[in-house]
Amino acid sequence: MNLNWSLCGVHYSERASAHPHCSLAKREFEDPEGWTVDAPGYGRSEWRYLADMGRKRPGPGALGRPAAGFSVFRNWAHLFLFLWPFCLMSSNTLTLTSLSTTTNPPISSTKTTVNTSPPSISNETSTTNQSSSQTTLSPQPNTTMTPTTAEPEKDRNCSYSVDNVEFGLKIKMTISTPGNYIVSVAEKRGPIEREEIFLISNETSTHNITSLKPCTEYELNVTFRDLSGTEIFCDKTENKTTKTTGLTEQEIKSISCNPGYFCYQSGWNINFLLSKNNIFIEDMNNNGSYRFKRTYDKMCSDLVLKFPTENCSKDTFTISENFSVDFIDPEVINQTKPTKLPAKIEPEFPSSCKDFSVEYKCSGIHNESVELSDMKPFTDYSCTGDIKMNNVSINKTLPPVQFNIDCDFTVEKLEISTTNTSIKLNWETKSDNCQDVLNKLDELSYHCSCQQQKGDGRYFTIEEKFFYQTEGRMCEFTSGIKPFRNYKCEVRHIYTGQKDFEKANIEEKTKPGIPDQPHDVVVTVPENNKINVTCSLDYMDFNGPEKIYFAQLQGVPGSSKENTECKFQFEDLSYSTSYTVEVFTFNGHFTSSPVRSRVDTRYNNKAPIGSLVFLIIFIILCAAFFILKRRKSRNVNEEQKLFSTVIYTNMPPRKHNEGD
Template sequence: MIPDLQCGNNTVCFKPGSDDICSNMTFTFTSCTNTSFQFNRSITRDFLDVKNINQTAPTQFPVEFKAELPPNCNLSINYTCHIFYPRRGYYPEIHRFNETKNLSELEPFTDYECIGLIKDKNNVNVYNTTEVHVRIDCDLEIDFTNTSTTNTSSQLTWTTTSNRCKDVFQNLPKLLFDCRCGDSSQRIRLLNQTSVGTCYITDLQPYTVYTCWVQPSNDLEARKPFQVKQKTKIGVPEDVHNLKLEVKDHNTIIVTCNHSQIFNGPERIFKAQLHDGGSSVERNDETCEFEFKNLKYSTNYTVKVTAANSLFESNPITKQISTEYVNSGIVFHVFHILLTSVALLLVIYKIYDLRSRKSQWPGCP
């Protein structure tokens, strides 16, 4: 039932199909006068054209090729591959034939050229197929299973899955994972032949929302990143600086300071404490400006100032200052004026009282 092919004058050709190779075929020729003759022909495997072998390249792990071989020839096929570097960036277009790999040794995200070695029943190589380009890009998905933070670090734990590359992670020594939160990052490999990875990212700022991400990559290319929001815990506020103390009206102390406004948490408050060695006074305010009035004269005071949030206070900054001494001569002078004024008032009162009495008793001397 094979159609004939015209091969030239007085010549008829037949092309055996794959199912006909390695079998005996009977050819029947019938003339116009209904006379016929037959002859038999053995179709050997030499009729096999390797260019016509349909090869389907693998698209997932475990790696398997599908190749259509003549079913009657008792042939088997074994594929070997070598790494192929296409022209990409600064990499030259070269073949590395000295790195032959079996299918079980192939890795994702790598370009290979593979050749099928066709062997007979005696395991003797009889043909080679044409080369087939193979590259399997795993459709990696990351599922975050645990995320936690301190006030300066973040922990990301995830499970990596792939439909195309199931159970292949133990064979991925070159697969890396880049973790990043802000400007801090870490790069890890999966350990203990598992699909579970954990990153510890340090040097973060307290009480800050970060967009953290994990990105799989190999030596040359990065994959799609996967993101998660993280907020670090409350930390210690930054210290105040440039603390200034000033005495006003002899017994009033003015306190001011500067601050970066980095409180690392909610409820931004400044606290100032005033100590004289015995008692103490504390003031809180949203700005670092305090006034302590009606203090003791000529007394040493210690002032301590901190910045505070809802949980923590900064390191205290302290300074000492003394209220001013009041001059005793001035005090005496003021006292003398007061006494003179009182005496003058008494004299005036006496004169007034005397005149009042004379007006009431005009006959009296």
């Protein structure tokens, strides 16, 4: 190519998109090789006018130098199409250099109108666009173009007809302007399904619209879009129906497909026909292929596709395929994971699959084989099912089922029984997920503990026990249990390596028992024949509801005394006598063993004085008696001596008997 300046003043080597004056609207007019025309200072309406002028025969005196600033196409036919009207406009007939334009309006929403029609070209352009809104140009200087909203124009120089072709319809342009066209496709009285843009290079070009629905009436609308983005409706020359032809069995072909899928190919859009057969299309390619699966409920039945159409019943036919195990899609078979022990996996086949079953093989965390009946809680398992038909494998496996069963052990019906020296707990273990395998769970154990209440109200643990479930659901405490005490006991389950489970609590008081002996027994003798007794004992050590002290003198009847306070006094006792004092406690049920203390009363310090006085008096009396007696005895002796003297002296002489 000779790289020099064109007649219009633009270098051939320049690309329109690189030209400093090339706007977006002008780039849209770029030819397939990437070259376009650039006219600085011209708006989109002028471009439309120039394009129209390019199709007119030049009049006399049209020769002259075109306006400068136009890039040249490499396609010479296209170059001539646009250079010719530019050269015409450089003549004295019409001057366009003084036109001023407004901002480009949005595509498909505005059109450009000129207030004054150019008188010098009105006759030539009267046959171009006959409509209520014509695009015209005014030779008057400073004419402004106002954007207004309106429907696309009708262009009598843009018309088309519609004919049937294989798998669709054909648009044949009868009169057309070279450029881009848009065809909208919609079913009759339906929404637009698609739009296609096609390029028309001559007045008799055609465009095929395929992959339509068979036996369906369509509405096609063709629109021409000019350089400014203004859309102009094209006229349909014939009012013949635009109904597609019918579907034949030969126009649907079965093609190879992945196992479990059905694949068909057709130049028609048969999606709606498959939908009428309860088929869900999973994949649809541009080459007209359709991939689908059987619906879940019909997975094990023969495939029967009926293709009756409401608009052309004569084309009805049926495509069928007999059932094969290839129809089985393991991915869609629902497998219910086990949530309880013993584990059980339940695959759900559709009702049409009556002779199918599944055999599962399971493994544990170390890939060791495990039977479903031997599974344990809190362990990861993976099971794979082998699909069988009439107990014979079809060499298809279900996706692995992975699960871990959680057993939430709870203590129910916790009961407590007590004596005055023991506590016994009984309960039932409940588990929603593992109730049927409790006796097989070797790693299940129990924890029991009891706390005793102290005098200040606080509790302290007396004993804890751990044992496995094989020993039964019972624990007994005997060590450290005291009578008539408040106890708080709890039971919870333990499973190796797992968190603590919820515990159950119960409170109870032990039965009354033998009270403790009194402490700090003190026996005193405040007086010679009096004994005092004091002692103490914590109220809890009475081991019963009542708190009574008893004291008595051993072997002394009637000496027993009782009091709520350990203070006793024994009076009027014998002096200098040994006594044994017994002190014990009583709680309303039991009596403690006595605490004995031996004590002696002192001698009577008043008794010697009395004896001495008595002795003195006795001695005095004895002495007085002796003296008196002695005196009396002396007097008697004197009297006897005197009497005998008297007798001797005064005795008369002895008379003799008269017989003597």
